[in-house]
Each structure stands twice: as structure tokens, then as C-alpha cells.
Amino acid sequence: xxxxxxxxxxxxxxxxYLAFFLFFLVAGIVSALTYGTVxxxxxxxxxxxASYDAQLLDNGSVEIAxxxxxxxxxxxxxxxxxTTWTVRVVNITGEDRRSITLxxxxxxxxxxxxxxxxxxxxxxFATIVSDPSLLSELQGFINYSSSLGHHYTLSTIPxxxxxxxxxxxxxxxxxxxxxxxxNDLVTIDERYVSxxxx
Amino acid sequence: MRFQKEDLMRMxxxxxxxxxxxxxMAFDFFFPNISTPSLGKNMLVVFLLSILSGMxxxxxxxxxxxxxxxxxxxxxxxxxxxxxxxxxxxLIFNLELLVPGFYYTxxxxxxxxxxxxxxxxxFMGAVFGxxxxxxxxxxxxxxxxxxxxxx
Numbered sequence: 001x002x003x004x005x006x007x008x009x010x011x012x013x014x015x016x017y018l019a020f021f022l023f024f025l026v027a028g029i030v031s032a033l034t035y036g037t038v039x040x041x042x043x044x045x046x047x048x049x050a051s052y053d054a055q056l057l058d059n060g061s062v063e064i065a066x067x068x069x070x071x072x073x074x075x076x077x078x079x080x081x082x083t084t085w086t087v088r089v090v091n092i093t094g095e096d097r098r099s100i101t102l103x104x105x106x107x108x109x110x111x112x113x114x115x116x117x118x119x120x121x122x123x124x125f126a127t128i129v130s131d132p133s134l135l136s137e138l139q140g141f142i143n144y145s146s147s148l149g150h151h152y153t154l155s156t157i158p159x160x161x162x163x164x165x166x167x168x169x170x171x172x173x174x175x176x177x178x179x180x181x182x183n184d185l186v187t188i189d190e191r192y193v194s195x196x197x198x
Numbered sequence: 199m200r201f202q203k204e205d206l207m208r209m210x211x212x213x214x215x216x217x218x219x220x221x222x223m224a225f226d227f228f229f230p231n232i233s234t235p236s237l238g239k240n241m242l243v244v245f246l247l248s249i250l251s252g253m254x255x256x257x258x259x260x261x262x263x264x265x266x267x268x269x270x271x272x273x274x275x276x277x278x279x280x281x282x283x284x285x286x287x288x289l290i291f292n293l294e295l296l297v298p299g300f301y302y303t304x305x306x307x308x309x310x311x312x313x314x315x316x317x318x319x320x321f322m323g324a325v326f327g328x329x330x331x332x333x334x335x336x337x338x339x340x341x342x343x344x345x346x347x348x349x
Contacts, residue, residue, distance in 0.1 A: 006258070010334075017215060017254050024218035031225055031233035032283035032290075038232055039287035173231040181304075182231050 038186060041074040041169050047192045049122075050163070052087075054155045061130035062138070062154045064102065066161045068192060069122045072115040076170035078188060080113040082106065085125045086162045091141055100137050102159070103127035115167070123163070161194040205264050212255050213271040219251045220276025220316055224309045225283045241315070248316045252323020257331045265328065269320035273313065281305065 007014045050068045057063055064087050072078050085105040091098065105125050107113065115121040129135065135154075142152045152158075165188070168174045172186040201209075223244050226233040237243045252269055259265040284305050288295045295301060 010257075013254075013257060020250070021215045021218055024222045027234060028218055028222040028225060028279070028283055031222065031229070032286035034232050034234065035225075035229060035283070036286040036291045036293075039293060040291050043293065176231070182229070185229070186231065 037075070038169055038172070041076060042188065044073050045078065045167075045188050045190065046071055047163065047165070047190050050161070050192055050194065052159065052161050052194060054157065054159055056153070056155045057128070059130070060135070061128050062135070063126060063128050064159060065124070065126040066163070067122060067124045068163050069120050070115055070165055070167075070190065071120045073118055074169070075117050077117050078115040078167040078169060080107075080111070080115065081109045081166045081168060083113070083123060083165045084163070085123070087127065088160050088162075089138065089141055089157055090160050099160075100134065100141065102129050102134060123165075158195070161192075163192045165190045201264060205259075205261065208258060209264055209268045209271060212258055212268050213275050216251050216254055216268075216272035217276035217279050219247055220273055221279035221283060223247060223316070224277055224280035224312055227312055228284065228305055228308050244312065245315050245319050248319025249323040249326065251316075252320030253327035253330070255320070256324035256327025256329075258327075259324075262324075262328070265324040266321060269317060269324055273316045273320060276316070277309075277313065280309070 048069050048071050050066075052064070052066045054062055054064045066085060066087065070078075083105075084107075085103075087102045087104075089100045089102065091100055105127075113121075129138070138154060138157065141157065142154070145152050167188040167190075169186045169188060174183045174186050176182045222233070223237065226237050227239060227244070230236045230239050237247075251272070255265045255268040255272070259268060281302070282289070284302075285295075287293045
């Protein structure tokens, strides 16, 4: 090892050197731990408790409701960029249209929704389908399904709900143009489609 | 000329103490948005810090070849430490790394140019460090033997 006498003779240089070493060692460890935590947030955040319902109203319209919770157990606030909800009926027998889209709800980046650290946020959506052309398409689907042995009503059709949420983690910079991986690192992209994985 | 044990110990000591700045700069260059404090991919600052990191090897080493070799050593140790920092989510938090080959190749591709900067800056720093050491010694001699220096 460098002799103690050497270090004592150069006490000022040695102290500066040790301070330089310690500063970067601590900065490196803190940054590495931040990296680990951010990567873990990607696994911790998730969509849960999805529920949906459809009810036939007195005037013949259908009310479709959907609810889902974005869970954020991490220590960072999530800044929601966009959320989208789409409800449709998948009709694979149709030649022109493979699905009948009934409603789409889009919340854009200017809204400024957040999910605070260690908390959940529940999203509730509802729509009333009253357009005669849509209702007639749904009726056509019911009739066709009936001919195949599946008996549905407007309230029991297997509506497909798709929900997506994109959020930024904490206050980390996420507006890089060339280095897309830096944006991806601090982005949460959660998707849910009813029926998938069941 | 062979290195003596004391030279090797000195090289090892400096390699360990000069490695963290190299590790931090390499890591920060890859993740400027999450590192604290961030140099923001400023190559001039990286180069200046490389020179600063190289100064102790020139200052504390008695031989020029030992100082140069120490620079290469601490850059290697520092870069290895940067790879350890880069592996933190998988080493500390036990997350699963899906494609390790691609993961580490990406880090190497993004930071390989820095290795040249670190070594070049380190060499320059070693020269400055040696100059500072000589200057300090001259000053010490002048203060210790004022009569001799005056003559």
C-alpha cells in the first residue's frame, strides 16, 4: 500500500483525492439504486380489479360501464400521459368489419392526471349506445349468434373492453428525441383487454 | 525495469480510488435521466473529469510507466464497476434479465467511445499530476533549504 508517511506528507492532496473518490462512489451507488428501483416500478405497477357491466334501458338503449384500478405501490408518482378505453363487439364472421366499436374514450396528455406514490387510482367509464345503426348491428350479431346456438341479449353480449394507460415515472426526463430507450425506461405502458388470459 | 512491490501496491491503491469517477461517468452517459448528479452527456465535462481522475496517478507515482499503466488499470476497474452498476436491477433486486447478450452489448456500444476519452484524459492528467508533484517538491526544497536555493 502507499505508505502512511507518503499520505501524511501530502495530506491536502490525499484529502482532496479521498473526497473525489467518495463523491463519485456515492453518486454511482445512488444512481445504480435509482436505476434498480425504476426498473422494479415497471413490474410493480399494474392494472387490477377490472369490472364491466351492460344494462338494457327502458328506451331500448344499452348502458355499458367499465371500471379498472391502476395500482402504484412504488415510491414515485406516476404522471399519466394518456388513457384510452374502447368497448367493442368482436364479430369475426363479418366480411367488412371484424368488430363493432361502440365507444372510445381518450384522455389526452394535457389533463395532468397523477397516481401518487403508494396509492391506487380507479378509472370509471360509461357509455349509452342509442345510435339505431349500432343497435341494429348488435341485433344482427345477436340473431346470427342465435343461429349458431349462442343465445345473447343486448345486456349479455360478450363486449370486449380494452383499456390502456401510459404514464411517466416521477420527475425523470422523458423527452429524448434520439435516445428512445431513456424514454422507455421511465415509461409505464399498461394494457388490459377483457377476456385475455382467462 | 521491473516494478517493485511498493510500485504495484501504489498502482493498486490508485486503481481502486480512481475507478469510481470512471464508473459513474460511464453509467451516467448511458442513463443521464436517472443518475444523480447528471453530467447530461457533456463530453467536455467528461474529458475534464477524466483529466482530473488521471492526476493522482501522476502525482503519487514515481515512475512514468507506472503512472501510464495505472491509468489503464483504473479505467478497466472503473468500467467494470460501471457494468456492476448497470446490472444493479438484476444483482440487487433479483429481477430477471431476458436477453443478457443484447443488454450488455448495448451498454458497450453506447459507452465504448468514452474508454478512449478516459484513457486519453487519464494520460494527460497523469502528466499534469507529475508536474504538480514536481512543483510541490521544488517549493518544499526551497522552503527547507532557503540558503542553498538562494545561492
